[in-house]
Amino acid sequence: MKSPDGVRAGSDVILSRLMALHPKIIDLTLDRMWRLLAALGHPERALPPVIHIAGTNGKGSTQAMLRAGLEASGPRVHAYTSPHLARFHERIRLAGDLVSEPALAALLDECEAANGDVPITFFEITTCAALLAFARTPADYTLLEVGLGGRLDATNVIDTPLLCAITPVSIDHQQYLGDTLPEIAGEKAGILKRGVPCIVGRQDEAALDVIEARAARLGAPLLVHGQHWHVTREGGRLIYQDETGLLDLPAPRLPGAHQFDNAGMAIAALRHLGFGEAECAAAVTDAEWPARMQRLSHGPLADLAGRAQLWLDGGHNPAAGQAIAALLAERAGPQTHLVCGMLNTKDVAGFLTPLAEVAESLIAVDIPGEANTLPAEKTRDAAAGVGLAASTAPDVATAIARIVADAPDARILICGSLYLAGRVLRDNG
Structure with missing residues (x-):
């Protein structure tokens, strides 16, 4: 795993200790997560409604837009993302605000004490810390971004999310997820849950076939780009259309043609959740996401x-x-x-x-x-x-x-x- 640069106050001491005591390699399995979550009293069962986001590209941007849209009309939103950029606590937002350094240090200390000396990866224990914080802080929604893959990712511990989302799948992390697009898509589709709807972004046919097959087995309704919703760029504006109608919105604040697709995913999720044009507009105009052009x-x-x-x-x-x-x-x-x-x-x-x-x-x-x-x-x-x-x-x-x-x-x-x-x-x- 990667060095936790940027951690301040007491959390840097705890994280350095965790890095020394526990495996530093990525080790995709949920066994260690289930054990530690049980020791912590199963915080994953007490979260505000969860939107779980997987995919290869665009997860962070889509989450940022979705959060901007949700927060536009007042809902309080938890968010978990990785990796951080400048400071470690950027990974965890509690009801809209970054977790404080003292609170982060206390959470990590508590998770370490509950874990004991049993091996666990850096990402797993920090995910448990985030879930513990989310369970203890009132909010209306929880946005969980997958760290790697999906099926065996540490975030994949929510029995029944409110909604799932899979951004475009492409070749990456082959050493963990497989060498072919269908293999990688199968890992991403591992976040799908029985009966839980999923927003699906633009996909190659080989990836979409795998996602659709798993969704059919689970009875998970899909809202697929190009089938159930459409997004285009026309005259410098974003045009979104689904069965409920058309939206003519400004171009996304985040630059690049690919951000139109990411915005479309966020809008599809907001529309599915019952939000209107004002929230959809906020998703594209208010989102901030550093280091994306x-x-x-x-x-x-x-x-x-x-x-x-x-x-x-x-x-x-x-x-x-x-x-x-x-x-x-x-x-x-x-x-x-x-x-x-x-x-x-x-x-x-x-x-x-x-x-x-x-x-x-x-x-x-x-x-x-x-x-x-x-x-x-x-x-x-x-x-x-x-x-x-x-x-x-x-x-x-x-x-x-x-x-x-x-x-x-x-x-x-x-x-x-x-x-x-x-x-x-x-x-x-």
């Missing part, structure tokens, strides 16, 4: 960039590379230069291939403090292999300085990993 205009790194545009995105798989490339292609402007750091578990060439069509060069960096970083030299070689002029730098600041020395009016995109994105946000203040 985020413009950095202030801070030390932005100052270093000078006149150059500085952008940040945490996408890290081939589908994300395609989405980023599409956005860059449609935005006329200066030449794009990449600063890229990736994990050694990712399809680097798959991510970079579409970007090679829209970028002039790439400077590869290691991800600071990340044990699973891909060495910058290997990222450079992969970039060269797909046709990008590539070099390495010791850090992001040096890479930015080199780019602006040669192209002071460039567009610079820092990309390749959410862990790199988190480091950049911390370094940039």
